[in-house]
Amino acid sequence: MESWYWGLFIAGILFALATLIFGEVLGHLSGMLDSASGHHLPFLQPAVLVGGITTFGGAGILLSRYTELTSWQSGGLSLLIAAVLSVLVYLVYVKPMENSENSVAFSLQELVGKIGEVTVPVPASGYGEVMVRTGVGVTNQIAESLDGRSIPSHLRVVVVEVKNSVLLVSPLDSDPLN
Missing domain, CATH: 2.40.50.140 (Nucleic acid-binding proteins)
Structure with a gap:
């Protein structure tokens, strides 16, 4: 189970680096997916998704190594920690940034x-x-x-x-x- 957590943790870090380096391309892909589906799902934002995956993996590693919890308990608690952190990232970072987009255009x-x-x-x-x-x-x-x-x-x-x-x-x- 710990190798699975390590895989998610490393995948999350690699995806975060890819988003940092190729952010514009990934942003356009995200925009195309939003317009193709006809609606927008906030948890599919790259910052929220990557943060959740990375947190789930990191919390799983720490909980499985340093606690006496069973693999199911550490998995459930890791999932809860990842969900809480993802909601916080969305509410504290993503949502305010969406609302701050301004335009200098006028009629x-x-x-x-x-x-x-x-x-x-x-x-x-x-x-x-x-x-x-x-x-x-x-x-x-x-x-x-x-x-x-x-x-x-x-x-x-x-x-x-x-x-x-x-x-x-x-x-x-x-x-x-x-």
């Missing part, structure tokens, strides 16, 4: 209602440019005056509408920011 429609600053003056009939904060960054977008009045640089504006990928803006202030 122009999301800018409606946002306040920006004119960076290139907007003429009465024509286009200028405004800088608008999006999440943690800023974006510069082509802008046109909503009411046909010119808007000077450094003036705060509000995005009222988006038409043909152009922001229609209206001045918030009458004095430019300096």
Whole structure:
């Protein structure tokens, strides 16, 4: 039984090393399996699976060598230890990392209602440019005056509408920011 534990322990370590070295390839394979099956099983995450296999093998080795437990008892206790550790790895590492994935992408429609600053003056009939904060960054977008009045640089504006990928803006202030 101890040789079986050693095999699982070594296989878990080798798989962990392979994941470390070839992580991108294995991540793509995992993604293809998720999309092919139509659902996602959290215990099939490589970190959870490898952690469970390695823990099961390591706990089995330690319990069979250093306790008076029978092989069935050490196997059951090793399985319990591996399951608890796998759940902890999922809850403490995998789940928070899934939730932390952010995107810097935005839609122009999301800018409606946002306040920006004119960076290139907007003429009465024509286009200028405004800088608008999006999440943690800023974006510069082509802008046109909503009411046909010119808007000077450094003036705060509000995005009222988006038409043909152009922001229609209206001045918030009458004095430019300096």
